[in-house]
Protein backbone atom coordinates (compact mmCIF):
# COMPACT_ATOMS: atom_id res chain seq x y z
CA UNK A 1 0.00 0.00 0.00
CA UNK A 2 1.03 3.62 -0.03
CA UNK A 3 2.42 3.78 3.49
CA UNK A 4 0.47 6.97 3.97
CA UNK A 5 -0.42 7.74 7.62
CA UNK A 6 -3.93 8.62 6.50
CA UNK A 7 -4.42 5.55 4.47
CA UNK A 8 -8.13 4.93 4.80
CA UNK A 9 -8.33 2.21 2.19
CA UNK A 10 -11.58 0.54 3.21
CA UNK A 11 -11.08 -2.73 5.00
CA UNK A 12 -13.12 -5.58 3.64
CA UNK A 13 -16.58 -4.66 4.72
CA UNK A 14 -18.07 -7.15 7.11
CA UNK A 15 -21.63 -6.08 6.90
CA UNK A 16 -22.17 -4.51 3.52
CA UNK A 17 -19.53 -2.38 1.90
CA UNK A 18 -21.81 -0.11 -0.11
CA UNK A 19 -19.94 2.83 -1.54
CA UNK A 20 -17.16 2.72 1.02
CA UNK A 21 -19.17 3.45 4.11
CA UNK A 22 -16.33 2.09 6.23
CA UNK A 23 -13.74 4.08 4.37
CA UNK A 24 -15.65 7.31 4.73
CA UNK A 25 -16.17 6.80 8.42
CA UNK A 26 -12.46 6.17 8.79
CA UNK A 27 -11.65 9.28 6.82
CA UNK A 28 -13.88 11.39 8.99
CA UNK A 29 -12.23 10.01 12.10
CA UNK A 30 -8.83 10.72 10.61
CA UNK A 31 -9.64 14.31 9.85
CA UNK A 32 -11.05 14.86 13.31
CA UNK A 33 -7.94 13.52 14.91
CA UNK A 34 -5.36 15.59 13.06
CA UNK A 35 -5.06 19.05 11.64
CA UNK A 36 -3.17 17.53 8.74
CA UNK A 37 -6.00 15.08 7.99
CA UNK A 38 -7.22 14.61 4.49
CA UNK A 39 -10.17 16.91 4.85
CA UNK A 40 -8.00 19.86 5.79
CA UNK A 41 -5.52 19.34 2.97
CA UNK A 42 -7.64 20.75 0.15
CA UNK A 43 -8.06 23.97 2.14
CA UNK A 44 -4.31 24.42 2.17
CA UNK A 45 -3.87 24.16 -1.55
CA UNK A 46 -7.36 25.12 -2.69
CA UNK A 47 -10.08 22.86 -4.00
CA UNK A 48 -9.99 22.64 -7.77
CA UNK A 49 -12.63 24.59 -9.64
CA UNK A 50 -12.75 21.77 -12.12
CA UNK A 51 -13.75 19.41 -9.32
CA UNK A 52 -16.53 21.72 -8.22
CA UNK A 53 -17.77 22.11 -11.78
CA UNK A 54 -17.80 18.40 -12.39
CA UNK A 55 -19.78 17.99 -9.20
CA UNK A 56 -22.26 20.52 -10.48
CA UNK A 57 -22.77 18.20 -13.39
CA UNK A 58 -23.59 15.37 -11.04
CA UNK A 59 -25.55 16.88 -8.23
CA UNK A 60 -26.43 20.32 -9.54
CA UNK A 61 -25.82 23.68 -7.91
CA UNK A 62 -27.13 22.44 -4.57
CA UNK A 63 -24.41 19.87 -4.38
CA UNK A 64 -21.80 22.52 -5.07
CA UNK A 65 -23.20 24.79 -2.40
CA UNK A 66 -23.31 21.92 0.06
CA UNK A 67 -19.75 21.02 -0.73
CA UNK A 68 -18.59 24.58 -0.38
CA UNK A 69 -20.32 24.84 3.01
CA UNK A 70 -18.63 21.69 4.22
CA UNK A 71 -15.32 22.56 2.66
CA UNK A 72 -13.32 21.73 5.73
CA UNK A 73 -15.41 18.74 6.67
CA UNK A 74 -15.42 15.26 5.30
CA UNK A 75 -17.69 16.35 2.45
CA UNK A 76 -14.49 16.93 0.54
CA UNK A 77 -13.60 13.31 1.06
CA UNK A 78 -17.06 12.22 0.02
CA UNK A 79 -16.65 14.36 -3.08
CA UNK A 80 -13.55 12.48 -4.08
CA UNK A 81 -15.53 9.29 -3.85
CA UNK A 82 -18.47 10.57 -5.86
CA UNK A 83 -19.02 8.92 -9.22
CA UNK A 84 -18.08 11.22 -12.09
CA UNK A 85 -20.10 9.20 -14.53
CA UNK A 86 -23.54 8.60 -15.86
CA UNK A 87 -25.13 5.51 -14.29
CA UNK A 88 -25.64 4.03 -17.74
CA UNK A 89 -21.92 3.40 -18.13
CA UNK A 90 -21.64 1.44 -14.90
CA UNK A 91 -21.67 -2.36 -15.02
CA UNK A 92 -22.85 -3.69 -11.64
CA UNK A 93 -19.97 -5.11 -9.60
CA UNK A 94 -22.08 -7.43 -7.45
CA UNK A 95 -24.04 -10.36 -8.80
CA UNK A 96 -24.34 -14.09 -9.17
CA UNK A 97 -21.51 -14.13 -11.75
CA UNK A 98 -18.46 -11.96 -12.08
CA UNK A 99 -18.87 -9.12 -14.53
CA UNK A 100 -16.75 -9.28 -17.67
CA UNK A 101 -17.83 -12.73 -18.82
CA UNK A 102 -21.24 -12.37 -20.44
CA UNK A 103 -21.14 -8.57 -20.17
CA UNK A 104 -21.35 -7.22 -23.74
CA UNK A 105 -17.67 -7.19 -24.71
CA UNK A 106 -16.22 -3.70 -24.29
CA UNK A 107 -13.78 -2.49 -26.90
CA UNK A 108 -10.64 -2.22 -24.74
CA UNK A 109 -8.69 -4.67 -22.64
CA UNK A 110 -5.89 -4.53 -20.14
CA UNK A 111 -5.24 -7.93 -18.62
CA UNK A 112 -2.52 -8.63 -16.08
CA UNK A 113 -1.28 -11.73 -14.32
CA UNK A 114 0.35 -11.32 -10.93
CA UNK A 115 2.63 -13.53 -8.88
CA UNK A 116 2.12 -13.45 -5.13
CA UNK A 117 5.47 -12.73 -3.49
CA UNK A 118 4.48 -13.54 0.10
CA UNK A 119 3.48 -16.89 1.58
CA UNK A 120 1.33 -15.49 4.37
CA UNK A 121 -2.39 -16.41 4.15
CA UNK A 122 -3.52 -13.37 6.13
CA UNK A 123 -1.58 -11.06 3.80
CA UNK A 124 -3.22 -12.62 0.74
CA UNK A 125 -6.69 -12.34 2.23
CA UNK A 126 -5.99 -8.69 3.08
CA UNK A 127 -4.82 -8.09 -0.48
CA UNK A 128 -7.97 -9.67 -1.92
CA UNK A 129 -10.11 -7.56 0.41
CA UNK A 130 -8.27 -4.39 -0.58
CA UNK A 131 -8.63 -5.31 -4.26
CA UNK A 132 -12.34 -5.94 -3.78
CA UNK A 133 -12.89 -2.49 -2.27
CA UNK A 134 -10.83 -0.83 -5.00
CA UNK A 135 -12.55 -2.81 -7.77
CA UNK A 136 -15.98 -1.92 -6.43
CA UNK A 137 -15.02 1.77 -6.40
CA UNK A 138 -13.37 1.86 -9.83
CA UNK A 139 -16.14 -0.03 -11.60
CA UNK A 140 -18.58 2.53 -10.17
CA UNK A 141 -16.44 5.35 -11.57
CA UNK A 142 -14.95 6.33 -8.22
CA UNK A 143 -11.34 6.75 -7.23
CA UNK A 144 -9.60 4.22 -4.99
CA UNK A 145 -9.09 4.78 -1.28
CA UNK A 146 -11.00 7.21 0.87
CA UNK A 147 -9.12 10.26 -0.33
CA UNK A 148 -8.66 9.42 -3.99
CA UNK A 149 -6.22 11.21 -6.26
CA UNK A 150 -6.21 14.76 -4.92
CA UNK A 151 -7.83 14.93 -1.49
CA UNK A 152 -5.28 13.18 0.67
CA UNK A 153 -2.41 14.57 2.69
CA UNK A 154 -0.21 16.82 0.59
CA UNK A 155 2.97 15.09 1.73
CA UNK A 156 1.88 11.53 0.98
CA UNK A 157 1.41 9.68 -2.29
CA UNK A 158 -2.23 9.87 -3.36
CA UNK A 159 -4.45 6.82 -2.86
CA UNK A 160 -5.42 6.86 -6.54
CA UNK A 161 -3.12 7.58 -9.46
CA UNK A 162 -5.57 10.04 -11.02
CA UNK A 163 -5.41 9.36 -14.75
CA UNK A 164 -9.04 8.25 -14.85
CA UNK A 165 -10.37 11.40 -13.15
CA UNK A 166 -13.12 12.87 -15.36
CA UNK A 167 -13.36 9.74 -17.53
CA UNK A 168 -16.31 8.08 -15.82
CA UNK A 169 -16.75 4.37 -15.27
CA UNK A 170 -16.61 3.58 -19.00
CA UNK A 171 -18.40 0.24 -18.45
CA UNK A 172 -15.31 -1.01 -16.64
CA UNK A 173 -15.46 -4.63 -15.56
CA UNK A 174 -12.81 -6.36 -13.46
CA UNK A 175 -12.76 -10.13 -13.55
CA UNK A 176 -10.49 -12.01 -11.16
CA UNK A 177 -9.07 -15.53 -11.33
CA UNK A 178 -6.62 -17.89 -9.62
CA UNK A 179 -3.92 -19.77 -11.53
CA UNK A 180 -2.62 -23.27 -10.67
CA UNK A 181 0.53 -21.76 -9.14
CA UNK A 182 -1.59 -19.88 -6.60
CA UNK A 183 -2.37 -23.20 -4.95
CA UNK A 184 0.98 -24.96 -5.09
CA UNK A 185 4.62 -23.97 -5.20
CA UNK A 186 7.52 -26.43 -5.33
CA UNK A 187 5.07 -29.27 -4.71
CA UNK A 188 3.69 -27.69 -1.51
CA UNK A 189 0.26 -26.19 -0.91
CA UNK A 190 0.24 -22.44 -0.37
CA UNK A 191 -1.82 -20.25 1.95
CA UNK A 192 -3.32 -23.24 3.77
CA UNK A 193 -5.22 -24.26 0.63
CA UNK A 194 -4.56 -28.02 0.67
CA UNK A 195 -7.20 -29.79 -1.39
CA UNK A 196 -8.77 -26.55 -2.64
CA UNK A 197 -7.28 -26.52 -6.13
CA UNK A 198 -10.12 -27.56 -8.43
CA UNK A 199 -9.41 -30.67 -10.49
CA UNK A 200 -10.33 -28.71 -13.63
CA UNK A 201 -7.55 -26.18 -12.96
CA UNK A 202 -4.97 -28.32 -14.72
CA UNK A 203 -1.49 -27.47 -15.91
CA UNK A 204 -2.19 -27.04 -19.61
CA UNK A 205 -0.35 -29.56 -21.79
CA UNK A 206 2.18 -28.58 -24.43
CA UNK A 207 0.41 -28.15 -27.77
CA UNK A 208 2.31 -28.84 -31.01
CA UNK A 209 3.79 -25.58 -32.31
CA UNK A 210 3.61 -23.77 -28.96
CA UNK A 211 6.29 -21.09 -28.71
CA UNK A 212 5.37 -19.95 -25.23
CA UNK A 213 7.49 -17.32 -23.52
CA UNK A 214 7.67 -17.85 -19.75
CA UNK A 215 7.38 -14.09 -19.17
CA UNK A 216 4.01 -14.13 -20.99
CA UNK A 217 2.72 -17.35 -19.45
CA UNK A 218 1.08 -18.45 -16.19
CA UNK A 219 0.60 -16.36 -13.08
CA UNK A 220 -0.86 -16.84 -9.60
CA UNK A 221 -3.68 -14.32 -10.10
CA UNK A 222 -5.24 -12.73 -13.14
CA UNK A 223 -7.25 -9.57 -13.57
CA UNK A 224 -9.11 -8.90 -16.79
CA UNK A 225 -9.99 -5.20 -17.07
CA UNK A 226 -12.36 -4.35 -19.92
CA UNK A 227 -13.71 -0.88 -20.59
CA UNK A 228 -14.89 1.47 -23.31
CA UNK A 229 -11.87 3.68 -22.68
CA UNK A 230 -8.31 2.27 -22.67
CA UNK A 231 -7.20 4.68 -19.97
CA UNK A 232 -9.93 3.45 -17.64
CA UNK A 233 -8.77 -0.15 -18.09
CA UNK A 234 -5.09 0.73 -17.64
CA UNK A 235 -5.87 2.85 -14.59
CA UNK A 236 -7.66 -0.09 -12.99
CA UNK A 237 -4.78 -2.54 -13.45
CA UNK A 238 -2.23 0.06 -12.41
CA UNK A 239 -4.05 0.83 -9.16
CA UNK A 240 -4.50 -2.85 -8.31
CA UNK A 241 -0.75 -3.30 -8.86
CA UNK A 242 -0.07 -0.25 -6.71
CA UNK A 243 -2.31 -1.51 -3.91
CA UNK A 244 -0.62 -4.92 -4.13
CA UNK A 245 2.91 -3.49 -3.84
CA UNK A 246 4.94 -5.70 -1.51
CA UNK A 247 2.57 -8.66 -1.92
CA UNK A 248 2.29 -9.18 -5.67
CA UNK A 249 4.29 -8.34 -8.75
CA UNK A 250 3.08 -8.14 -12.32
CA UNK A 251 4.13 -11.25 -14.24
CA UNK A 252 2.74 -10.18 -17.59
CA UNK A 253 0.26 -7.71 -18.92
CA UNK A 254 -1.49 -7.36 -22.23
CA UNK A 255 -3.32 -4.48 -23.87
CA UNK A 256 -6.05 -5.18 -26.40
CA UNK A 257 -7.33 -2.37 -28.60
CA UNK A 258 -10.40 -3.90 -30.24
CA UNK A 259 -12.74 -6.70 -29.33
CA UNK A 260 -12.79 -9.81 -31.51
CA UNK A 261 -16.02 -11.24 -30.25
CA UNK A 262 -19.62 -10.44 -29.56
CA UNK A 263 -21.08 -11.71 -26.34
CA UNK A 264 -24.57 -10.35 -26.90
CA UNK A 265 -26.92 -10.48 -29.86
CA UNK A 266 -27.29 -6.71 -29.56
CA UNK A 267 -23.66 -6.28 -30.66
CA UNK A 268 -22.37 -6.13 -34.24
CA UNK A 269 -19.70 -8.72 -35.05
CA UNK A 270 -16.24 -7.09 -35.00
CA UNK A 271 -13.24 -8.08 -37.15
CA UNK A 272 -9.87 -9.56 -36.26
CA UNK A 273 -6.55 -8.51 -37.79
CA UNK A 274 -6.97 -11.03 -40.63
CA UNK A 275 -9.95 -8.86 -41.62
CA UNK A 276 -12.57 -11.55 -40.88
CA UNK A 277 -15.68 -11.19 -38.78
CA UNK A 278 -14.91 -12.88 -35.47
CA UNK A 279 -17.50 -13.89 -32.90
CA UNK A 280 -20.33 -14.84 -35.23
CA UNK A 281 -20.87 -18.33 -33.82
CA UNK A 282 -19.86 -17.34 -30.29
CA UNK A 283 -22.00 -18.16 -27.29
CA UNK A 284 -24.00 -15.10 -26.31
CA UNK A 285 -25.38 -13.82 -23.01
CA UNK A 286 -28.88 -14.59 -24.28
CA UNK A 287 -28.04 -18.33 -24.60
CA UNK A 288 -28.65 -18.98 -20.90
CA UNK A 289 -29.14 -22.71 -21.16
CA UNK A 290 -26.04 -23.16 -23.37
CA UNK A 291 -24.07 -21.07 -20.89
CA UNK A 292 -25.10 -23.49 -18.15
CA UNK A 293 -23.92 -26.37 -20.30
CA UNK A 294 -20.65 -24.89 -21.54
CA UNK A 295 -19.49 -21.91 -19.46
CA UNK A 296 -20.56 -22.05 -15.81
CA UNK A 297 -18.58 -24.41 -13.61
CA UNK A 298 -20.26 -26.88 -11.30
CA UNK A 299 -19.40 -27.83 -7.73
CA UNK A 300 -17.12 -30.60 -8.98
CA UNK A 301 -16.76 -33.95 -7.28
CA UNK A 302 -14.89 -33.03 -4.07
CA UNK A 303 -16.09 -30.71 -1.29
CA UNK A 304 -12.78 -28.81 -1.55
CA UNK A 305 -13.57 -27.58 -5.06
CA UNK A 306 -17.22 -26.63 -4.48
CA UNK A 307 -16.20 -22.96 -4.12
CA UNK A 308 -16.00 -22.82 -7.94
CA UNK A 309 -19.69 -23.60 -8.40
CA UNK A 310 -21.15 -20.88 -10.63
CA UNK A 311 -17.72 -19.64 -11.66
CA UNK A 312 -15.87 -20.38 -14.89
CA UNK A 313 -12.39 -21.09 -16.25
CA UNK A 314 -10.55 -18.42 -18.19
CA UNK A 315 -8.14 -19.53 -20.91
CA UNK A 316 -5.79 -16.89 -22.28
CA UNK A 317 -3.53 -17.39 -25.30
CA UNK A 318 -1.40 -14.67 -26.80
CA UNK A 319 -1.51 -15.64 -30.47
CA UNK A 320 0.78 -13.81 -32.83
CA UNK A 321 -0.63 -13.60 -36.35
CA UNK A 322 1.86 -13.64 -39.21
CA UNK A 323 0.08 -10.78 -40.89
CA UNK A 324 2.78 -9.95 -43.45
CA UNK A 325 2.50 -13.45 -44.92
CA UNK A 326 -1.29 -13.34 -44.68
CA UNK A 327 -1.39 -10.05 -46.55
CA UNK A 328 0.32 -11.73 -49.54
CA UNK A 329 -2.24 -14.56 -49.57
CA UNK A 330 -5.10 -14.63 -52.08
CA UNK A 331 -8.65 -13.96 -50.96
CA UNK A 332 -9.60 -17.48 -52.09
CA UNK A 333 -6.90 -18.96 -49.85
CA UNK A 334 -7.87 -16.72 -46.90
CA UNK A 335 -11.54 -17.69 -47.10
CA UNK A 336 -10.65 -21.35 -47.50
CA UNK A 337 -8.47 -21.29 -44.38
CA UNK A 338 -11.22 -19.76 -42.26
CA UNK A 339 -14.18 -21.51 -43.92
CA UNK A 340 -16.23 -18.31 -44.19
CA UNK A 341 -16.44 -15.37 -46.59
CA UNK A 342 -14.39 -12.35 -45.72
CA UNK A 343 -17.04 -9.74 -46.50
CA UNK A 344 -20.22 -11.04 -44.92
CA UNK A 345 -18.74 -13.73 -42.69
CA UNK A 346 -21.09 -16.31 -44.22
CA UNK A 347 -20.16 -20.01 -44.14
CA UNK A 348 -18.64 -21.18 -47.45
CA UNK A 349 -21.50 -23.68 -47.65
CA UNK A 350 -23.80 -20.69 -48.39
CA UNK A 351 -26.27 -18.31 -46.77
CA UNK A 352 -25.51 -15.22 -44.74
CA UNK A 353 -23.49 -14.53 -41.61
CA UNK A 354 -25.68 -16.39 -39.14
CA UNK A 355 -26.60 -19.32 -41.42
CA UNK A 356 -25.71 -22.70 -39.98
CA UNK A 357 -22.65 -24.12 -41.76
CA UNK A 358 -23.30 -27.30 -43.74
CA UNK A 359 -20.13 -29.34 -43.55
CA UNK A 360 -21.54 -32.02 -45.88
CA UNK A 361 -21.95 -29.90 -49.03
CA UNK A 362 -19.34 -30.57 -51.71
CA UNK A 363 -18.27 -28.45 -54.67
CA UNK A 364 -17.97 -29.49 -58.32
CA UNK A 365 -14.52 -30.86 -57.60
CA UNK A 366 -16.02 -33.23 -55.05
CA UNK A 367 -14.25 -31.49 -52.15
CA UNK A 368 -16.23 -30.12 -49.17
CA UNK A 369 -17.03 -26.40 -49.56
CA UNK A 370 -15.84 -25.94 -46.00
CA UNK A 371 -12.45 -27.65 -46.13
CA UNK A 372 -11.57 -30.44 -43.75
CA UNK A 373 -8.60 -28.44 -42.42
CA UNK A 374 -10.46 -25.10 -42.19
CA UNK A 375 -10.62 -23.25 -38.88
CA UNK A 376 -14.39 -23.18 -38.46
CA UNK A 377 -14.80 -26.88 -39.22
CA UNK A 378 -12.16 -27.87 -36.67
CA UNK A 379 -13.56 -25.42 -34.09
CA UNK A 380 -17.19 -26.40 -34.58
CA UNK A 381 -19.04 -28.28 -31.85
CA UNK A 382 -19.78 -31.13 -34.28
CA UNK A 383 -16.05 -31.90 -34.45
CA UNK A 384 -15.52 -31.44 -30.69
CA UNK A 385 -17.85 -33.73 -28.87
CA UNK A 386 -20.56 -31.05 -28.88
CA UNK A 387 -18.60 -28.54 -26.80
CA UNK A 388 -18.80 -24.77 -27.20
CA UNK A 389 -17.01 -21.88 -25.53
CA UNK A 390 -17.55 -18.21 -24.82
CA UNK A 391 -14.80 -16.32 -26.63
CA UNK A 392 -13.87 -12.81 -25.46
CA UNK A 393 -10.59 -12.02 -27.18
CA UNK A 394 -8.96 -8.79 -28.38
CA UNK A 395 -6.76 -7.59 -31.22
CA UNK A 396 -3.33 -6.43 -30.13
CA UNK A 397 -0.24 -4.84 -31.64
CA UNK A 398 2.85 -4.65 -29.46
CA UNK A 399 5.33 -2.76 -31.61
CA UNK A 400 7.58 -4.68 -33.97
CA UNK A 401 9.79 -7.74 -33.75
CA UNK A 402 13.03 -5.99 -34.71
CA UNK A 403 13.28 -7.76 -38.04
CA UNK A 404 10.72 -5.80 -39.97
CA UNK A 405 7.42 -7.32 -38.84
CA UNK A 406 4.63 -6.06 -36.65
CA UNK A 407 4.16 -8.02 -33.45
CA UNK A 408 0.42 -8.22 -33.89
CA UNK A 409 -2.25 -10.79 -33.25
CA UNK A 410 -5.17 -11.89 -31.23
CA UNK A 411 -5.16 -12.13 -27.48
CA UNK A 412 -7.49 -15.10 -27.24
CA UNK A 413 -9.65 -15.28 -24.13
CA UNK A 414 -12.29 -17.94 -23.59
CA UNK A 415 -14.50 -18.85 -20.65
CA UNK A 416 -15.32 -22.53 -20.32
CA UNK A 417 -17.03 -24.86 -17.87
CA UNK A 418 -14.08 -27.24 -17.74
CA UNK A 419 -10.88 -26.81 -19.77
CA UNK A 420 -10.28 -30.57 -19.84
CA UNK A 421 -13.37 -31.09 -21.97
CA UNK A 422 -14.05 -27.63 -23.42
CA UNK A 423 -10.62 -26.36 -24.40
CA UNK A 424 -7.74 -28.86 -24.48
CA UNK A 425 -9.19 -31.27 -27.09
CA UNK A 426 -10.17 -28.42 -29.44
CA UNK A 427 -6.79 -26.72 -29.10
CA UNK A 428 -5.01 -30.02 -29.66
CA UNK A 429 -7.01 -30.70 -32.83
CA UNK A 430 -6.28 -27.22 -34.14
CA UNK A 431 -2.59 -27.43 -33.30
CA UNK A 432 -2.39 -30.64 -35.34
CA UNK A 433 -4.71 -30.01 -38.29
CA UNK A 434 -5.89 -26.39 -38.59
CA UNK A 435 -3.98 -24.97 -41.56
CA UNK A 436 -4.61 -21.45 -40.25
CA UNK A 437 -2.87 -22.36 -37.00
CA UNK A 438 -0.09 -24.34 -38.69
CA UNK A 439 0.85 -21.66 -41.23
CA UNK A 440 -0.19 -18.28 -39.86
CA UNK A 441 -0.33 -18.40 -36.04
CA UNK A 442 2.21 -18.64 -33.23
CA UNK A 443 1.14 -19.02 -29.59
CA UNK A 444 3.54 -16.95 -27.47
CA UNK A 445 1.70 -16.75 -24.14
CA UNK A 446 -0.77 -18.87 -22.20
CA UNK A 447 -2.74 -18.96 -18.99
CA UNK A 448 -5.48 -20.89 -17.26
CA UNK A 449 -7.33 -19.41 -14.29
CA UNK A 450 -10.20 -20.44 -12.05
CA UNK A 451 -12.66 -17.55 -11.99
CA UNK A 452 -14.89 -17.79 -8.91
CA UNK A 453 -18.57 -16.84 -8.98
CA UNK A 454 -19.73 -13.27 -8.47
CA UNK A 455 -19.36 -11.04 -5.43
CA UNK A 456 -21.85 -10.26 -2.68
CA UNK A 457 -21.73 -7.02 -0.67
CA UNK A 458 -19.50 -7.72 2.32
CA UNK A 459 -17.65 -10.50 0.53
CA UNK A 460 -14.31 -10.44 -1.22
CA UNK A 461 -12.61 -11.96 -4.25
CA UNK A 462 -12.49 -15.74 -3.84
CA UNK A 463 -13.91 -15.65 -0.31
CA UNK A 464 -15.44 -19.09 -0.82
CA UNK A 465 -11.94 -20.46 -1.30
CA UNK A 466 -10.80 -19.25 2.12
CA UNK A 467 -13.82 -20.22 4.19
Ligand SMILES: C=CC1=C(C)c2cc3[nH]c(cc4nc(cc5[nH]c(cc1n2)c(C)c5CCC(=O)O)C(CCC(=O)O)=C4C)c(C)c3C=C
Pocket residue numbers: 272274276277278279280281282317319320321338340375376379380381389409410412423426427430441
Ligand atom coordinates in the same frame (compact mmCIF):
# COMPACT_ATOMS: atom_id res chain seq x y z
C1 LIG B 1 -9.12 -23.22 -29.15
C2 LIG B 1 -9.99 -22.36 -29.55
C3 LIG B 1 -9.78 -21.30 -30.56
C4 LIG B 1 -8.65 -20.58 -30.88
C5 LIG B 1 -7.29 -20.66 -30.23
C6 LIG B 1 -8.99 -19.70 -31.94
C7 LIG B 1 -8.14 -18.81 -32.55
C8 LIG B 1 -8.46 -17.98 -33.62
N1 LIG B 1 -9.66 -17.88 -34.28
C9 LIG B 1 -9.59 -16.95 -35.29
C10 LIG B 1 -10.61 -16.59 -36.19
C11 LIG B 1 -11.89 -17.11 -36.23
N2 LIG B 1 -12.41 -18.06 -35.40
C12 LIG B 1 -13.70 -18.32 -35.75
C13 LIG B 1 -14.55 -19.23 -35.13
C14 LIG B 1 -14.24 -20.01 -34.02
N3 LIG B 1 -13.03 -20.11 -33.37
C15 LIG B 1 -13.13 -20.94 -32.29
C16 LIG B 1 -12.13 -21.33 -31.42
C17 LIG B 1 -10.82 -20.85 -31.44
N4 LIG B 1 -10.30 -19.89 -32.24
C18 LIG B 1 -14.49 -21.39 -32.25
C19 LIG B 1 -15.05 -22.32 -31.21
C20 LIG B 1 -15.16 -20.83 -33.33
C21 LIG B 1 -16.63 -21.03 -33.68
C22 LIG B 1 -16.75 -22.22 -34.55
C23 LIG B 1 -18.18 -22.48 -34.93
O1 LIG B 1 -18.95 -22.96 -34.09
O2 LIG B 1 -18.57 -22.20 -36.08
C24 LIG B 1 -14.04 -17.49 -36.86
C25 LIG B 1 -15.38 -17.48 -37.59
C26 LIG B 1 -16.36 -16.51 -37.01
C27 LIG B 1 -16.89 -16.90 -35.68
O3 LIG B 1 -17.73 -17.76 -35.55
O4 LIG B 1 -16.43 -16.32 -34.70
C28 LIG B 1 -12.92 -16.75 -37.18
C29 LIG B 1 -12.78 -15.72 -38.26
C30 LIG B 1 -8.27 -16.44 -35.25
C31 LIG B 1 -7.77 -15.35 -36.19
C32 LIG B 1 -7.59 -17.05 -34.22
C33 LIG B 1 -6.21 -16.85 -33.73
C34 LIG B 1 -5.47 -15.82 -33.97
Ligand SMILES: [Fe+2]
Pocket residue numbers: 375379
Ligand atom coordinates in the same frame (compact mmCIF):
# COMPACT_ATOMS: atom_id res chain seq x y z
FE1 LIG C 1 -11.29 -19.07 -33.92
